Amino acid sequence: MKFGIVVFPGTWSDRDCHYAIHDVLGGGADYIWHKETSLFGYDCVVLPGGFSYGDYLRAGAIARFSPVMREVERFAMSGGVVIGICNGFQILCEAGLLPGVLLPADHLQYRCQWVNLRVENNSSPFTSGCHKGQVLKIPISHYEGNYYADEATLQELESNEQVVFRYSTASARITSAANPNGSLHNIAGIVNREGNVLGMMPHPERACEAILGSTDGNVIWESIVEYYQRRSG
Amino acid sequence: MNITKEDLDKVALSEEEYGLIIQGLGREPTEVELGILGSLWSEHCGYKHSKPLLKLLPSKSKRVMVEPGEENAGVVDIGDGLVVVMKMESHNHPSAVEPFQGAATGIGGIVRDIFTMGARPIALMNSLCFGPLSQVHNRYLCNGVVDGIAAYGNCLGIPNVGGEISFSECYSTNPLVNVLCLGIAHEGELVSSSAGGEGNLLMLAGADTGRDGIYGASGLASRTFGGDQELRPTVQVGNPFLEKLLIEACLELARTDWIVGMQDLGAAGLTSSAIESAAKGGCGLDLDVLKVPRREENMTPYEVMLSESQERMLLIVKKGYQDRVKALFDHWEVPSVVIGQVTGDGMAVIREGEEITAEVPVSLLSSPPLYRPRARKPSWLGEVQSFDARSVPDLKPRQCNPTLLQLLSSPNIASKEAVYRQYDHQVMNNSVVLPGSDAAVLRVKGTRKGLALTTDSNGKYCYLDPFVGGVIVVAEAARNLVCSGAEPMAITDCLNFGDPEKKEVYYQLRECVKGIARACRELQLPVISGNVSLYNEARDGAIYPTPVIGMVGLLDDVSTCCTTSFKDEGDLVFLLGEVLSRDEGRDGLGGSEYLEMSHGLVRGRPSIDLALERRVQRCLLEAIRAGLVKSAHDCSHGGLAVTIAESCIAGNIGFRGGISCRLEEQPEGETKATSADVRLDSVLFGERQSRIVISLTRSALVKLSRITRKWRVPLAFLGEVGGQYLVVEGYLDLPLARAKKSWKGGLPRALSGNA
Structure with a gap:
């Protein structure tokens, strides 16, 4: 299977994603420049982190109009697996592929730190290798990651089990102290209703080797590969 | 025209x-x-x-x-x-x-x-x-x-x-x-x-x-x-x-x-x-x-x-x-x-x-005129350098706990996390040792190597003695790299000084540069780039002469890198390097953070023995490469008590030791703590160069002693890692959580104006 890593002007997690998928896990991965108009040949599309267009407007608000995004929408509608990380999550929300928005952090500062994520749903293509309640140690690096949606949307997310990751303590407790940015319901990652589009603020591609402090991010890429193999096998 | x-x-x-x-x-x-x-x-x-x-x-x-x-x-x-x-x-x-x-x-x-x-x-x-x-x-x-x-x-x-x-x-x-x-x-x-x-x-x-x-x-x-x-x-x-x-x-x-x-x-x-x-x-x-x-x-x-x-x-x-x-x-x-x-x-x-x-x-x-301005030793220099420790009272044992907490929360020593967590320090997937240690360590993709990086300055020391201050800044930067297991490789420097057309400022500039050059020669380090920033004058005159040293070091195997944090219950803690001395001006109080904080004095004269410094660094590097050292932390700013506290906080584990007032070298190279009439403030909070607090497993001690003897570097036993308290018998006894709160909270409080 092949991952396609979209590069917008200002994207910087593209190389880290490529490193984790290709160099660490031995998977196939190519870069896709944002002006491309075809996603033919890709099995999973990655929207990586960074500051697309400098994020001078609302984060992700300009990137969602890049030519490639029309294809990403079509790809997602037809059941293709899409993962948006950090800026990628913001772009997916701006594009309407995921509900809600990512506001500036409640403390109004950029934060780069390790966080713990509790896996809430292990039936998604992104988490099938986890067990429910498992805690993943993965870093965040963002300013606008404070998940917000209206009450009805939140209800729907919860009742459909669309919340995939929540900020937690190392012992899997959901507390406000474990929430690094003020996200409602400690939400760190959600999927769409169909379950094939994931947006998450933390950076799994950074938790890819023991020497970097954690390998917990790899399970997400491995789950995607396994999902693909199951589907095509 | x-x-x-x-x-x-x-x-x-x-x-x-x-x-x-x-x-x-x-x-x-x-x-x-x-x-x-x-x-x-x-x-x-x-x-x-x-x-x-x-x-x-x-x-x-x-x-x-x-x-x-x-x-x-x-x-x-x-x-x-x-x-x-x-x-x-x-x-x-x-x-x-x-x-x-x-x-x-x-x-x-x-x-x-x-x-x-x-x-x-x-x-x-x-x-x-x-x-x-x-x-x-x-x-x-x-x-x-x-x-x-x-x-x-x-x-x-x-x-x-x-x-x-x-x-x-x-x-x-x-x-x-x-x-x-x-x-x-x-x-x-x-x-x-x-x-x-x-x-x-x-x-x-x-x-x-x-x-x-x-x-x-x-x-x-x-x-x-x-x-x-x-x-x-x-x-x-x-x-x-x-x-x-x-x-x-x-x-x-x-x-x-x-x-x-x-x-x-x-x-x-x-x-x-x-x-x-x-x-x-x-x-x-x-x-x-x-x-x-x-x-x-x-x-x-x-x-x-x-x-x-x-x-x-x-x-x-x-x-x-x-x-x-x-x-x-x-x-x-x-x-x-x-x-x-x-x-x-x-x-x-x-x-x-x-x-x-x-x-x-x-x-x-491209050929501007070059000037060699006239230099004049500042008339006030002799006065600020003369400092007699007897002019300030020593600490009483009951003052040690509050003094340590106060030092830990002072913005110069407190954790800088409130700042560095606002910087992305992990993008690019190379960051092995994150901010907050003595040096940052990055791995070099495609190789087994690692790079260690640090910046160091000490304006106060350079103000008190421009030449020695210049020497110390280079030595300390190198020491920080060595503590992470890296061989220091090259320097980039920023020379921040006042108006060079003032003779006293030019004297500071000249002496600092000479000091840096002296240390570079002794430690065999080249300066490969840099910049000069002059005319740094605030309301009340020139800034402290502040050369900043950026230094990069190389680890042949990045997996051997060492951090400042104490690791496991029962590990032994030693002070590697210069031991206490009663020699005039060697009490480490002059120019110390403690002296300024507790007595409002910026006085005294920093000192360093470059030959010892070089041996300490070679010795530690050999010990780290041999896999004998579980933690190493440069012991300078804030003195011994602060250094130990920082290693405890970083490792989230306590320390119990019995440093009394004197560390005396034993013939076999290992030293024991014995009590004597050295000042308490000097032992706990005095700042001396060429000292590193290390921890190791008991079984590594024999091999370590062999290396310290080879390099003729003193090794003094301080105590053991363990528990959730920071204890120096008779003087310090603090729950780790308390020390951590002071250290972590100092800067955020000061930044928000609530210090």
């Missing part, structure tokens, strides 16, 4: 220098020529007061490939076909005027210095000094600078892996903002900044040119200025998004054979970048300011040439390749345009369409 003293002041030239210009040209200069000369002959570009001193610094080693001044940054070989490119630069004056943009564009500038050479920037670090945070203006400066660094660096996707922040009254209104960037490249990929090849084209890529930053080099950075002037228009505004695109485009260009050189536009804008590359290539140039894309109307040739608009690059393109270069930049959505060409006659010709507005020999522009 009728030149007045005011006109000359505006470009920071003296009447004597004006005479030299007339002599060199054989006529009076035009307005544009005068502006160009003023910038290039400024301290910032021309180093006219510091160049003779800088020659004292050793700049060679078997690893050094590019020495200071040859290119935009120094280069060292790390093997495996890879080279490391490094430079540090100051952005003090712009940050004093507009902290956010001043610091942000400082990052932009130093990053350009690295990718200009064809190297990918992989790490940023910064050394910051501010006045006390109790003053609202200093909080404004500090928060603004940190925000600016975060905003620019985070957007670029280059990890900011650490650095230092310190606070002292002398930096009020004149903060120091020194930023370091490290890049990596394959050996054959480096790009020169020199122009050459008659008929080759000069292309300008990146941002349009505006009126921002005119007089930046000659005005802001090269003289002192009063408080009431509105100087904000001389500060540039950064666009990190464009810089990110420039990085990618220029690195792609560097892999082609379409160019002969590349040079960023920094201080004095197009003027210095074009002239410097022509000077390096020994050629001339002819450029037309009408071809320079502008963001404002009616700009004069003078303004175009001296604008310091950010995010611009000068490309020296082989004739016939301009269309390919343009296509490459078009792909990255970055504008690029031909503005002139390389000539063979050694003249810099600036034209506005048909009209020539400046025509000056490149050799005249």
